[in-house]
Amino acid sequence: MKQDLNSILGKKPDIKFFTTPSHGGKICIKHKYYQFYKHDISETDFYGPQEALSISEKRSSEKYGTVNTKYLTNGSTSGIIASVLTCVKSGEKVLIWDKSHPCHRNACLLANANIVEYSIPLIEEWGIPSCITPENLERYLKKGDIKAVIVTSPHYEGVVSDIPKLVELCHRYGTYLIVDEAHGALYPFSGRLPLSAVNYADFTVQSLHKTAGGLNPTALLHTNTDLDIDRALSIINTTSPSYPLLASIEANIKYLNSIKGRNKIEQLIDMIQTLKAECTKVDFFESDITKIVIKKQGMTGYELSEYLYKNKIEDERANDGSVLLLTGIGTDLKKLEYLFKKLNRL
Numbered sequence: 001m002k003q004d005l006n007s008i009l010g011k012k013p014d015i016k017f018f019t020t021p022s023h024g025g026k027i028c029i030k031h032k033y034y035q036f037y038k039h040d041i042s043e044t045d046f047y048g049p050q051e052a053l054s055i056s057e058k059r060s061s062e063k064y065g066t067v068n069t070k071y072l073t074n075g076s077t078s079g080i081i082a083s084v085l086t087c088v089k090s091g092e093k094v095l096i097w098d099k100s101h102p103c104h105r106n107a108c109l110l111a112n113a114n115i116v117e118y119s120i121p122l123i124e125e126w127g128i129p130s131c132i133t134p135e136n137l138e139r140y141l142k143k144g145d146i147k148a149v150i151v152t153s154p155h156y157e158g159v160v161s162d163i164p165k166l167v168e169l170c171h172r173y174g175t176y177l178i179v180d181e182a183h184g185a186l187y188p189f190s191g192r193l194p195l196s197a198v199n200y201a202d203f204t205v206q207s208l209h210k211t212a213g214g215l216n217p218t219a220l221l222h223t224n225t226d227l228d229i230d231r232a233l234s235i236i237n238t239t240s241p242s243y244p245l246l247a248s249i250e251a252n253i254k255y256l257n258s259i260k261g262r263n264k265i266e267q268l269i270d271m272i273q274t275l276k277a278e279c280t281k282v283d284f285f286e287s288d289i290t291k292i293v294i295k296k297q298g299m300t301g302y303e304l305s306e307y308l309y310k311n312k313i314e315d316e317r318a319n320d321g322s323v324l325l326l327t328g329i330g331t332d333l334k335k336l337e338y339l340f341k342k343l344n345r346l
């Protein structure tokens with residue numbers, strides 16, 4: 001069997017390394033994270049990590065059912081930039097959300113693309129954006145010449161777009177669809193979560209570090225086109241990737257796709273469902289169940305956030321209307337019970 005990343009790391013033969021990194025896998029500077037050295041190999045190293053990486057990515061791509069799945073050690077940010085650089089030429093138009101993550105705009109700047117912005121109506125009561133509908137998107141596409149569209153689905157608060165319809169529409173207009181699924185890395189692994197874009201969009205990025213239990217800033221770029229994504233990745237990436245981080249991505253995907261991992265996601269959904277059903281003190285926004293979005297009559301979102309903070313609970317973000325609490329791999333029953341106990345005391 002060909003070796004993957006986790007099987008080569010930590011198994012060093014007794015070789016004297018006169019290569020980068022100069023520490024050669026030995027602890028030379030003692031600090032809190034010195035264990036890192038043992039696994040910090042270079043791409044030219046003895047066991048051929050480059051080959052192990054491509055084997056590992058190919059296996060992951062088979063698991064996800066994509067044309068390509070690439071491991072990213074510089075977050076979804078780098079996946080968005082690589083996607084735009086791959087499908088957009090200088091001077092071409094890219095349609096982005098006017099409130100999108102800064103990397104969407106930066107990707108266009110790096111590609112020297114012309115930015116066209118779309119807006120999305122706010123769900124006033126909750127202070128959160130709705131999604132881009134096919135009708136809304138078509139109005140922009142009809143104006144012509146849009147080479148690529150970047151859609152954020154889900155938003156922070158778990159609102160998703162109808163990706164299969166948006167893809168069909170984009171392709172009808174000869175436009176590439178790039179989906180920022182940074183907050184939806186668990187979606188491919190449960191039928192009770194929204195539909196993932198990974199098997200539909202031309203490019204989908206997912207941050208493993210946000211909800212899927214990954215280390216900062218591990219992420220994935222999935223593609224379903226024959227375009228060469230490697231060129232763009234090689235332009236923006238270092239030639240000395242962190243193999244411990246890459247190996248953590250491999251292990252992360254294996255876990256999510258395993259029975260244990262899938263059960264963990266189902267347990268998380270069950271726990272939140274049960275606790276929500278028993279909690280009458282706040283209103284819950286209906287979206288991806290792993291994003292707990294709450295509001296309380298008579299309180300602003302900021303006041304609610306302050307109440308939580310005083311009770312040693314830190315939310316992901318708040319607005320005038322509501323508060324968002326993120327969950328994912330690593331959120332256990334104890335933590336959820338604590339949150340709901342405090343909510344029930346409101």
Ligand SMILES: Cc1ncc(COP(=O)(O)O)c(C=O)c1O
Pocket residue numbers: 074075076077078101103152156180182183207217218219
């Ligand atoms: C919607 C969205 N897209 C992209 C990113 C960038 O992700 P990363 O931190 O993995 O680069 C973020 C980060 O907060 C985000 O919220």
